[in-house]
Amino acid sequence: MSMKKTTLVLLGLFSFNLLASDALISLGERLFNDGRFSRYFWQNSQGQVNSVLKNGETHLDVLVTPLGAVASPFMGETTSCASCHMVDQAFGGPSDPGMRTYSDFAPIAPIPSRPDLRTHTARNTPVLVGIGSPYNTNRFSHWDGEFSDHSETVLGNFTGRNMGWLKSESQNALKNIVTVLREDNGLAHLGPEFGGSYEFVFRSNASTPSEFRLDPSERVDIKKASDQEVILAVTNAVTAYLNDLDFQKNEKGEYNGSPFDQFLLTNGFSTVPKKGEAAKHFTERLRAFLKNLKGPKFVAEKDFPTHNKKFGFGHRELQGAKIFFNLPNHSGNKGSCFKCHAAPLYSDQSFHNIGTSQAIYDELHGFGAFLQKYIPKEEYRGDFYLNQAADRNDSKKMDLGLWNFYNRNAEVTEFFKKENCLNSPCSLEMTIGRFKTAGLRDLAHSNPYFHHGRMADLIGVLAHYMKIGIQAREGLTRNPDPILKEIQINGRGLQYLHGFLNSLNEDYE
Numbered sequence: 089m090s091m092k093k094t095t096l097v098l099l100g101l102f103s104f105n106l107l108a109s110d111a112l113i114s115l116g117e118r119l120f121n122d123g124r125f126s127r128y129f130w131q132n133s134q135g136q137v138n139s140v141l142k143n144g145e146t147h148l149d150v151l152v153t154p155l156g157a158v159a160s161p162f163m164g165e166t167t168s169c170a171s172c173h174m175v176d177q178a179f180g181g182p183s184d185p186g187m188r189t190y191s192d193f194a195p196i197a198p199i200p201s202r203p204d205l206r207t208h209t210a211r212n213t214p215v216l217v218g219i220g221s222p223y224n225t226n227r228f229s230h231w232d233g234e235f236s237d238h239s240e241t242v243l244g245n246f247t248g249r250n251m252g253w254l255k256s257e258s259q260n261a262l263k264n265i266v267t268v269l270r271e272d273n274g275l276a277h278l279g280p281e282f283g284g285s286y287e288f289v290f291r292s293n294a295s296t297p298s299e300f301r302l303d304p305s306e307r308v309d310i311k312k313a314s315d316q317e318v319i320l321a322v323t324n325a326v327t328a329y330l331n332d333l334d335f336q337k338n339e340k341g342e343y344n345g346s347p348f349d350q351f352l353l354t355n356g357f358s359t360v361p362k363k364g365e366a367a368k369h370f371t372e373r374l375r376a377f378l379k380n381l382k383g384p385k386f387v388a389e390k391d392f393p394t395h396n397k398k399f400g401f402g403h404r405e406l407q408g409a410k411i412f413f414n415l416p417n418h419s420g421n422k423g424s425c426f427k428c429h430a431a432p433l434y435s436d437q438s439f440h441n442i443g444t445s446q447a448i449y450d451e452l453h454g455f456g457a458f459l460q461k462y463i464p465k466e467e468y469r470g471d472f473y474l475n476q477a478a479d480r481n482d483s484k485k486m487d488l489g490l491w492n493f494y495n496r497n498a499e500v501t502e503f504f505k506k507e508n509c510l511n512s513p514c515s516l517e518m519t520i521g522r523f524k525t526a527g528l529r530d531l532a533h534s535n536p537y538f539h540h541g542r543m544a545d546l547i548g549v550l551a552h553y554m555k556i557g558i559q560a561r562e563g564l565t566r567n568p569d570p571i572l573k574e575i576q577i578n579g580r581g582l583q584y585l586h587g588f589l590n591s592l593n594e595d596y597e
């Protein structure tokens with residue numbers, strides 16, 4: 089059975105409990121950090137799931153960051169979800185490169201070496217904070233919409249190439265998960281910190297310490313459960329953990345961590361949609377609010393310790409917000425940003441082509457190379473070369489984004505058709521170069537940027553938008569989003585927008 093089918097069968101059996109207990113969330117955290125689901129551990133532990141390996145995976149020895157290579161917090165360990173989706177693992181040490189919002193520092197992440205062509209992930213590790221937001225209504229995941237729900241992504245990751253498993257090995261990967269869960273004795277591998285063996289915590293009873301005690305409906309006797317039920321229990325716990333990841337909110341559930349949030353709240357505007365209000369509608373209301381705001385109360389700069397910087401919301405940031413929301417401003421610029429980056433997460437969770445794949449391809453292979461590039465027909469999808477990072481030494485590699493999954497993932501195809509093809513027929517060409525709109529909260533904790541991770545900083549991102557507006561108007565962009573033609577940014581506007589994006593930072597911890 090293919091992995092995809094297994095996933096769907098599993099999902100069919102299960103309804104996810106959105107009101108997970110704190111104990112289930114902490115169990116998810118433990119699974120997320122456990123390095124025993126990597127193929128390397130499976131191969132080197134020889135069935136002794138409680139053993140601690142002498143050597144870790146070499147690709148985890150150093151952490152490549154914008155400050156250069158630093159000592160890796162994962163030295164001597166084996167791959168876990170956390171080795172790419174980090175929070176404070178590398179923060180606060182002697183060669184501290186900073187906090188993360190469940191992403192890493194690299195443009196693309198190194199993966200275990202196996203007998204295939206892959207050495208790195210095809211794309212930049214995305215932020216996972218915000219995945220659990222109630223406003224993250226559509227749950228397509230991966231930059232190209234490969235999966236329709238984060239729980240599918242979780243299972244796909246546990247059994248996939250990031251953990252070292254080749255496609256032909258997913259049955260081994262599943263078997264390994266079941267063995268680790270059943271045979272874990274709780275004495276090593278996070279057991280002591282997380283309440284004991286998996287079997288003990290999953291079974292939970294009155295003797296389980298209360299912070300690890302699952303609700304009765306969440307309990308599974310993994311010694312008795314079928315293999316499939318064990319896999320489900322794992323997926324469920326990790327999904328519960330991911331569903332708990334959101335940016336800072338007050339007791340009313342309003343975002344309040346960033347200076348822009350504080351600015352809105354101080355001036356009497358709630359930072360979240362009303363019950364049942366769509367993000368687009370909320371964004372229009374926010375726009376109208378900013379347009380009509382008289383005598384705004386600004387937010388003074390203050391220290392954000394996890395950034396080691398000061399951020400506030402003053403005149404400059406307000407000018408940036410006005411460009412972002414297409415309101416009259418001092419630079420006469422127009423960003424049209426809000427049309428895709430809808431509040432409150434600053435993503436419409438849809439797929440757009442903003443010329444990022446083309447820009448990187450052309451940078452490596454010459455201006456105009458992507459525009460002229462012949463792209464094979466539908467039957468070539470799934471081809472290794474078409475969802476790969478562009479590579480100076482191999483012009484066959486390019487990343488076509490959504491194109492890879494249109495008509496392959498039924499849900500994303502239906503979603504795309506509904507959004508784009510009500511009046512005219514959809515074509516495969518329309519999906520070229522589209523990627524999921526990234527959210528814009530706390531960006532200073534997730535550099536580098538874009539799906540390819542080749543944009544080191546926000547000035548570079550804004551310079552891309554400056555150029556792409558012009559290029560789209562001149563007809564030099566392949567399959568551009570029509571909104572790109574509206575974008576007009578000059579040097580002054582770029583500085584304002586930079587200020588605004590910085591005012592969305594917070595001390596995510």
Ligand code: HEC
Pocket residue numbers: 120167168169170171172173197198199209210211212213214215216219228229230231232238241242245246250251326330
């Ligand atoms: C080798 C690094 C690496 C490891 C290990 C890894 N991930 Fe990821 N993760 C990525 C990358 C890169 C992407 C983006 C993939 C893409 O879009 O093609 C991603 C995407 C995701 C997403 C989708 C986010 C979104 O908004 O689209 C989720 C959820 C996720 N990973 C969870 C996990 C879990 C759970 C594990 C452990 C089982 C894990 N990851 C292990 C690198 C990694």
Ligand code: HEC
Pocket residue numbers: 412423424425426427428429439440441442444445523524525526527528531534536537538539540546549553569571572575585589
């Ligand atoms: C047509 C839709 C659209 C418009 C308009 C748009 N964006 Fe984006 N934005 C996207 C998409 C899609 C991505 C992800 C693209 C990729 O990585 O290839 C993105 C990525 C970004 C990123 C990088 C985030 C990350 O984590 O990598 C930033 C920052 C950003 N946009 C800011 C802006 C600003 C500022 C504006 C207005 C000047 C703007 N965007 C206008 C769709 C849009």
